[in-house]
Amino acid sequence: xxxxxxxxxxxxxxxxxxxxxxxxxxxxxxxxxxxxxxxxxxxxxxxxxxxxxxxxxxxxxxxxxxxxxxxxxxxxxxxxxxxxxxxxxxxxxxxxx
Amino acid sequence: xxxxxxxxxxxxxxxxxxxxxxxxxxxxxxxxxxxxxxxxxxxxxxxxxxxxxxxxxxxxxxxxxxxxxxxxxxxxxxxxxxxxxxxxxxxxxxxxxxxxxxxxxxxxxxxxxxxxxxxxxxxxxxxxxxxxxxxxxxxxxxxxxxxxxxxxxxxxxxxxxxxxxxxxxxxxxxxxxxxxxxxxxxxxxxxxxxxxxxxxxxxxxxxxxxxxxxxxxxxxxxxxxxxxxxxxxxxxxxxxxxxxxxxxxxxxxxxxxxxxxxxxxxxxxxxxxxxxxxxxxxxxxxxxxxxxxxxxxxxxxxxxxxxxxxxxxxxxxxxxxxxxxxxxxxxxxxxxxxxxxxxx
Numbered sequence: 001x002x003x004x005x006x007x008x009x010x011x012x013x014x015x016x017x018x019x020x021x022x023x024x025x026x027x028x029x030x031x032x033x034x035x036x037x038x039x040x041x042x043x044x045x046x047x048x049x050x051x052x053x054x055x056x057x058x059x060x061x062x063x064x065x066x067x068x069x070x071x072x073x074x075x076x077x078x079x080x081x082x083x084x085x086x087x088x089x090x091x092x093x094x095x096x097x
Numbered sequence: 098x099x100x101x102x103x104x105x106x107x108x109x110x111x112x113x114x115x116x117x118x119x120x121x122x123x124x125x126x127x128x129x130x131x132x133x134x135x136x137x138x139x140x141x142x143x144x145x146x147x148x149x150x151x152x153x154x155x156x157x158x159x160x161x162x163x164x165x166x167x168x169x170x171x172x173x174x175x176x177x178x179x180x181x182x183x184x185x186x187x188x189x190x191x192x193x194x195x196x197x198x199x200x201x202x203x204x205x206x207x208x209x210x211x212x213x214x215x216x217x218x219x220x221x222x223x224x225x226x227x228x229x230x231x232x233x234x235x236x237x238x239x240x241x242x243x244x245x246x247x248x249x250x251x252x253x254x255x256x257x258x259x260x261x262x263x264x265x266x267x268x269x270x271x272x273x274x275x276x277x278x279x280x281x282x283x284x285x286x287x288x289x290x291x292x293x294x295x296x297x298x299x300x301x302x303x304x305x306x307x308x309x310x311x312x313x314x315x316x317x318x319x320x321x322x323x324x325x326x327x328x329x330x331x332x333x334x335x336x337x338x339x340x341x342x343x344x345x346x347x348x349x350x351x352x353x354x355x356x357x358x359x360x361x362x363x364x365x366x367x368x369x370x371x372x373x374x375x376x377x378x379x380x381x382x383x384x385x386x387x388x389x390x391x392x393x394x395x396x397x398x399x400x401x402x403x404x405x406x407x408x409x410x411x412x413x414x415x416x417x418x419x420x421x422x423x424x425x426x427x428x429x430x431x432x433x434x435x436x437x438x439x440x441x
Contacts, residue, residue, distance in 0.1 A: 070278050096255070096313075
């Protein structure tokens with residue numbers, strides 16, 4: 001029997017939202033890595049170029065939070081997901097300039 | 098031009114006339130006297146800071162302290178409307194102070210032409226709330242650390258191009274800026290370079306980011322509004338991380354979680370002290386690198402039994418008692434981090 005994957009909501013912010021043309025999407029994924037793959041498949045090459053390095057890894061400065069918790073404090077992109085999780089992805093914002 | 102190093106004597110507001118505040122006095126829940134008894138520090142008088150400082154002063158906050166060590170440049174003038182062409186090269190804090198005093202003589206304005214880390218304790222002690230308009234991450238982390246230490250509310254704001262964000266930090270009630278590692282990772286990577294190389298990197302001019310007055314006005318306006326509600330004790334405070342997208346005109350909030358392991362505001366560190374395991378042969382250099390990676394510190398210095406430890410020392414060979422404390426100092430911390438060490 002095929003494994004049932006949890007449905008999670010991905011909220012995109014700033015430049016990612018601009019490139020995706022959508023504020024949030026729902027995807028079925030077991031972990032953050034799968035979410036990233038699904039997003040890149042869904043949106044165009046500009047989105048991929050913005051989010052990923054040439055080697056396919058997530059650009060280090062992007063923040064990924066699951067229910068308000070940074071994946072750096074969890075298991076990184078291998079962090080497992082559960083039904084209903086809210087994932088936020090955004091680049092760092094600056095200062096008072 | 099000199100700054101006002103010594104805080105002026107506390108004096109009651111002048112109130113030339115209440116007519117100045119006639120319209121806001123009509124607001125439900127308004128208490129002008131309460132505002133007149135309040136003190137707010139604005140950290141950084143760039144785009145965000147000049148706007149919030151002017152808002153605070155015009156509204157009749159009793160005392161406004163503006164802190165900045167920078168001087169005015171031509172490229173500031175498209176956003177920082179307290180300054181003019183004639184001010185180029187002058188200290189921001191001093192010029193901002195002059196303009197703010199002229200804007201409302203009721204308000205006591207203190208200008209400090211210095212870095213935020215050099216603000217004296219006597220000033221911090223009388224501040225009720227801090228507004229963050231800083232433009233560098235080290236200073237921001239230090240300020241957050243200080244706010245946690247002194248239990249002072251902090252209204253943080255940031256912007257980049259069309260986008261901005263606001264976060265309200267009430268120490269031990271809402272997540273502090275370290276609870277979730279949102280400080281750009283480049284800084285961590287930069288911090289991992291050896292000290293010599295780091296110094297060389299710091300001499301490079303800071304990167305230039307896109308910035309727009311309209312976004313600054315929105316973000317600073319929200320910062321001011323959150324400050325105002327806090328001082329008046331009315332309304333519903335911002336309890337999430339707020340994003341603003343000026344290009345598509347959207348506000349979005351994101352719930353941030355407090356971190357039970359936060360090295361600044363969690364009970365685990367603050368009250369009990371954190372146990373930190375050190376290898377028997379681990380040198381201070383190796384330990385420093387681990388501290389940089391674990392806590393995102395910049396250039397930690399380690400104090401043990403009242404002395405700074407040099408990089409060649411090895412704690413495992415110093416007859417350390419179990420859970421004996423070391424104190425870690427860093428430019429991003431307003432107070433040393435206490436760790437209880439166990440040698441293994």
